[in-house]
Amino acid sequence: MSKTRDTAKAGGLTRRQLLGSSAALLVGASGTARALSYTDTPEWQPFSNIAATPVDDDADWQFFTPDEAATVEAIVERLIPADDLSVSGKDAGCAVFIDRQLAGLYGDYERRYMHGPFQAGTPQQGDQSPLTPQQRYRLGLASLDDHCRNTQDALFKDLGGEQRDAILAQLESGDIALDDIDSVAFFEIVLQNTMEGFFADPMYGGNRDMVAWKMVGFPGARYDYRDYIERHNEDLAFEPVSIQGRGDWSTPA
Amino acid sequence: MATKLPRTDAVVVGLGWAGAIIANELVDAGLSVVGVERGPWRDTAKDFNIASVTDELRYAQRQELMLRTAQNTITMRNTPSQTALPMRQWGSFHPGNGTGGAGNHWAGITFRFQPEEFRLRSHLEERYGAGSIPDELSLQDWGTDWNEMEPHYDAFEKLAGTSGRAANLARGRQAGGNPFEGVRSSDYPTPPLKQPYSPTLFADTAREMGYQPFPVPSSLVSETYTNPLGVTMGPCTFCGFCTNYGCANYSKASSITTVLPTLIRKDNFEARTLCEVLRVTTDSDGRRATGIVYVDSAGRQWEQPADIVVIAAFTFENVRLMLTSNIGEAYDPITRRGTTGRNYAYQTANSVQLFFDDKNFNPFIGAGAVGMGIDEFNNDNFDHSGLGFFGGGSTRVTPIGAAPINSRPTPPGTPRWGSQWKRSTVDNYASTMSIGCEASNYASPNNYLSLDPTYRDRLGRPLLRITFDFTDNDLKMAQYVTDKVTEIAKRMNPRQMVAKPRTGPWDGRPYQSSHVVGGFVMGADPSHSSVNKYLQVWDVPNLFVVGASAFPQNPGYNPTGTVGALAFKAADGIVNHYLRRPGEMITT
Ligand SMILES: Cc1cc2nc3c(=O)[nH]c(=O)nc-3n(C[C@H](O)[C@H](O)[C@H](O)COP(=O)(O)OP(=O)(O)OC[C@H]3O[C@@H](n4cnc5c(N)ncnc54)[C@H](O)[C@@H]3O)c2cc1C
Ligand code: SF4
Numbered sequence: 155m156s157k158t159r160d161t162a163k164a165g166g167l168t169r170r171q172l173l174g175s176s177a178a179l180l181v182g183a184s185g186t187a188r189a190l191s192y193t194d195t196p197e198w199q200p201f202s203n204i205a206a207t208p209v210d211d212d213a214d215w216q217f218f219t220p221d222e223a224a225t226v227e228a229i230v231e232r233l234i235p236a237d238d239l240s241v242s243g244k245d246a247g248c249a250v251f252i253d254r255q256l257a258g259l260y261g262d263y264e265r266r267y268m269h270g271p272f273q274a275g276t277p278q279q280g281d282q283s284p285l286t287p288q289q290r291y292r293l294g295l296a297s298l299d300d301h302c303r304n305t306q307d308a309l310f311k312d313l314g315g316e317q318r319d320a321i322l323a324q325l326e327s328g329d330i331a332l333d334d335i336d337s338v339a340f341f342e343i344v345l346q347n348t349m350e351g352f353f354a355d356p357m358y359g360g361n362r363d364m365v366a367w368k369m370v371g372f373p374g375a376r377y378d379y380r381d382y383i384e385r386h387n388e389d390l391a392f393e394p395v396s397i398q399g400r401g402d403w404s405t406p407a
Numbered sequence: 408m409a410t411k412l413p414r415t416d417a418v419v420v421g422l423g424w425a426g427a428i429i430a431n432e433l434v435d436a437g438l439s440v441v442g443v444e445r446g447p448w449r450d451t452a453k454d455f456n457i458a459s460v461t462d463e464l465r466y467a468q469r470q471e472l473m474l475r476t477a478q479n480t481i482t483m484r485n486t487p488s489q490t491a492l493p494m495r496q497w498g499s500f501h502p503g504n505g506t507g508g509a510g511n512h513w514a515g516i517t518f519r520f521q522p523e524e525f526r527l528r529s530h531l532e533e534r535y536g537a538g539s540i541p542d543e544l545s546l547q548d549w550g551t552d553w554n555e556m557e558p559h560y561d562a563f564e565k566l567a568g569t570s571g572r573a574a575n576l577a578r579g580r581q582a583g584g585n586p587f588e589g590v591r592s593s594d595y596p597t598p599p600l601k602q603p604y605s606p607t608l609f610a611d612t613a614r615e616m617g618y619q620p621f622p623v624p625s626s627l628v629s630e631t632y633t634n635p636l637g638v639t640m641g642p643c644t645f646c647g648f649c650t651n652y653g654c655a656n657y658s659k660a661s662s663i664t665t666v667l668p669t670l671i672r673k674d675n676f677e678a679r680t681l682c683e684v685l686r687v688t689t690d691s692d693g694r695r696a697t698g699i700v701y702v703d704s705a706g707r708q709w710e711q712p713a714d715i716v717v718i719a720a721f722t723f724e725n726v727r728l729m730l731t732s733n734i735g736e737a738y739d740p741i742t743r744r745g746t747t748g749r750n751y752a753y754q755t756a757n758s759v760q761l762f763f764d765d766k767n768f769n770p771f772i773g774a775g776a777v778g779m780g781i782d783e784f785n786n787d788n789f790d791h792s793g794l795g796f797f798g799g800g801s802t803r804v805t806p807i808g809a810a811p812i813n814s815r816p817t818p819p820g821t822p823r824w825g826s827q828w829k830r831s832t833v834d835n836y837a838s839t840m841s842i843g844c845e846a847s848n849y850a851s852p853n854n855y856l857s858l859d860p861t862y863r864d865r866l867g868r869p870l871l872r873i874t875f876d877f878t879d880n881d882l883k884m885a886q887y888v889t890d891k892v893t894e895i896a897k898r899m900n901p902r903q904m905v906a907k908p909r910t911g912p913w914d915g916r917p918y919q920s921s922h923v924v925g926g927f928v929m930g931a932d933p934s935h936s937s938v939n940k941y942l943q944v945w946d947v948p949n950l951f952v953v954g955a956s957a958f959p960q961n962p963g964y965n966p967t968g969t970v971g972a973l974a975f976k977a978a979d980g981i982v983n984h985y986l987r988r989p990g991e992m993i994t995t
Contacts, residue, residue, distance in 0.1 A: 189679065189681040189682050190448065190680050191678070192677070192679075192680065206462060233825070235829075237826050239829050240829065260469060264477065265469075265475040266476050266477055266495050266496060267477055267493050268477070275490070276485070276489070278912055279483060279484070279915060280492075280494060280496065280498060282492055282495065322824075348824075349812060349815075350468055353463070353812040355464065358464055370811055370832060370833055370836040370837075371837055372810070372811050373771055376646070377656075378646065379645040379646065379771075382772060383602070383603050383645050384603075385769075386603070386604035387604055397458065397461060397462060
């Protein structure tokens with residue numbers, strides 16, 4: 155058993171007080187964590203700090219408006235087009251992934267240093283924007299549609315594949331200036347999040363059916379290659395596994 | 408106002424590698440010790456489980472184990488004339504947080520520095536002449552030597568279960584190890600790890616070219632191992648979720664897998680987590696540390712008086728705490744006076760990428776420190792006469808795993824999206840490898856640490872400011888070693904090769920290494936160093952500042968073997984010398 159000091163002496167809550175609140179169990183992962191004093195064998199609960207909650211793929215959009223979601227789907231389907239190698243980024247769930255990320259703790263940069271003064275520096279000094287990911291998407295998607303309305307008389311999502319590709323390429327190179335946000339910065343965050351969604355564990359909403367892992371040959375959430383490490387230059391033909399297992403492991407209801 | 412707590416014999420700030428080692432040694436010597444750690448208590452079974460550690464989004468992208476920049480970060484600029492701006496997201500380096508420190512998510516490569524390193528200035532002047540070191544380099548000796556360091560390296564390797572193959576044993580030489588290493592009192596505690604394909608291919612080619620490849624020394628244990636503290640570790644399974652992740656197998660050495668499981672059960676030790684130390688308190692003339700002040704997660708401030716204060720909070724926070732506590736004189740790059748913040752250095756990371764058609768490296772099989780290396784181009788292992796630079800790097804192939812958000816090599820010129828991108832990603836995923844050259848970084852008068860005049864942390868305290876760029880010396884060295892590595896790469900006969908020597912200016916965005924050193928360096932001369940060879944602060948005898956902050960410059964090796972050895976050295980200084988004459992500088 156753990157010996158814990160009283161609050162005043164230890165400079166924090168006791169262990170027992172902490173364990174009373176399950177929200178506080180995510181020590182370090184949330185703002186509710188409290189200072190603790192440990193002596194003797196710390197009482198921990200196995201797995202208490204490991205859970206990342208799988209997203210609900212079928213739920214409504216959690217951050218995007220339906221219009222925004224349609225625009226994001228129209229983007230990710232061009233960044234990762236359907237072809238003989240895989241389904242599109244849209245069908246792999248990349249827009250769902252981005253939506254859930256924006257609705258979660260990434261969305262408002264709760265972990266990021268966000269104090270000013272905000273000023274542009276050298277490229278080597280990195281991202282200095284005061285905008286959170288939520289703001290970047292909200293402003294970027296609206297500005298993108300403004301641009302398309304002005305130049306094509308249509309919304310981005312209603313343009314053909316090649317037209318969308320051309321606009322995305324111009325955002326990437328900075329040849330298009332958007333009204334409310336730096337176009338390159340907007341393109342970069344969308345590209346980054348799209349690739350994260352495509353290649354991350356499917357529990358986050360993208361990489362559906364482990365499509366990206368099958369495509370490149372990444373075995374996923376395996377943990378023991380001792381029997382394989384010395385099998386050099388050989389195709390090991392692993393079926394991928396996700397953190398939640400694999401579809402064919404569970405009996406259909 | 409801080410509430411004053413009852414005094415303790417010793418307080419140790421930071422429970423990463425250095426802090427946990429020292430705390431344990433002091434407790435064993437009979438002292439009552441309080442360890443204060445700004446992050447949470449971390450434990451393998453609670454935090455790192457096979458069922459969930461394999462999560463690239465959470466650990467590599469969202470940086471779960473790293474210090475949140477919202478809590479504390481640094482500001483950076485390349486030259487003193489620029490305005491430093493905050494690093495809002497970790498890029499170049501990945502500082503840790505919580506018990507275990509950066510040791511939870513480190514890679515585990517565990518080198519000893521070579522004997523010449525500890526007297527680098529003297530060594531280079533003896534070999535190349537008194538005036539041979541250019542003015543842009545402020546190289547200096549460490550104030551200690553190999554004979555003093557070797558037992559402490561040995562102790563650290565035994566604590567960590569380091570795997571490897573010795574070459575230069577006191578009882579005689581043996582083949583297959585690193586022929587450039589200093590003489591060792593004993594072999595590695597565990598045998599080398601098994602090797603995947605890419606390091607094997609590299610080593611075969613290097614051997615054909617006359618080089619002497621060796622397994623990279625690694626604190627990822629190769630077999631079940633029980634260390635001298637009685638803590639048992641399990642064999643590494645090459646899971647490939649290693650660097651930036653915690654280990655679920657108790658295979659990767661860190662303070663939570665090697666020290667804390669026993670330390671926390673000892674009667675006279677207490678760990679306080681989620682408590683961030685704000686400053687060291689001193690008596691009125693600043694010649695004695697009286698304790699520390701910390702803030703807990705509820706925002707309450709506490710003063711912990713102690714007879715001995717040990718700061719082991721990683722390079723950045725070691726230096727920031729000294730600056731905010733007015734310990735020593737802040738370094739001024741114009742007058743070159745002052746020692747706190749002086750001789751900050753980094754690592755010069757170079758690489759050559761090799762694209763093949765006919766190979767399958769199974770790159771997802773990997774570990775932070777599995778691999779093969781050569782040392783022919785490292786440090787002063789080759790003749791620098793007429794080359795116009797000093798230093799060199801450790802050349803090696805260490806496949807760390809290939810989780811695909813980050814590991815998607817494509818040749819230069821490939822689009823970053825669309826069908827062509829996808830085709831190239833699929834074609835190159837399994838058939839690309841890279842040879843790295845982790846090279847030295849030599850201190851220079853314009854590279855230093857100071858307090859930022861503008862940016863503050865959430866508590867209103869100034870952030871640490873880094874002023875740093877690569878010197879001409881290091882850029883020339885980078886080109887030279889990368890050319891040498893390219894010769895080996897060519898011989899391996901890839902379809903395409905991309906050489907990436909480090910070029911300036913230092914860029915804070917891409918990850919390079921977390922090997923940030925200096926700023927509170929050790930030495931024999933107080934005008935050019937902050938601590939003596941026992942890591943004892945000049946003029947404040949009961950204060951010890953321990954970590955890579957004590958390195959006067961950085962050789963072409965990873966730092967942690969030496970950080971661990973210095974932690975044992977500081978503990979030896981306290982237990983075997985300081986306690987005999989408390990309140991005095993150790994003079995032996
Ligand atoms: C991704 C990565 C890979 C690496 N790979 C290697 C490698 O292969 N080989 C190698 O040699 N090295 C490697 N390193 C470096 C290695 O992790 C460090 O050298 C080592 O952890 C340093 O030990 P330390 O005790 O000085 O600092 P840490 O282990 O970081 O411990 C410092 C502790 O102090 C705490 N602390 C800081 N400030 C305060 C404060 N104000 N109050 C209270 N507590 C505080 C921190 O939270 C932390 O727990 C790597 C690092 C990283 C991040
Ligand atoms: S590669 Fe080995 S040491 Fe690293 S996390 Fe996996 S099992 Fe642990």
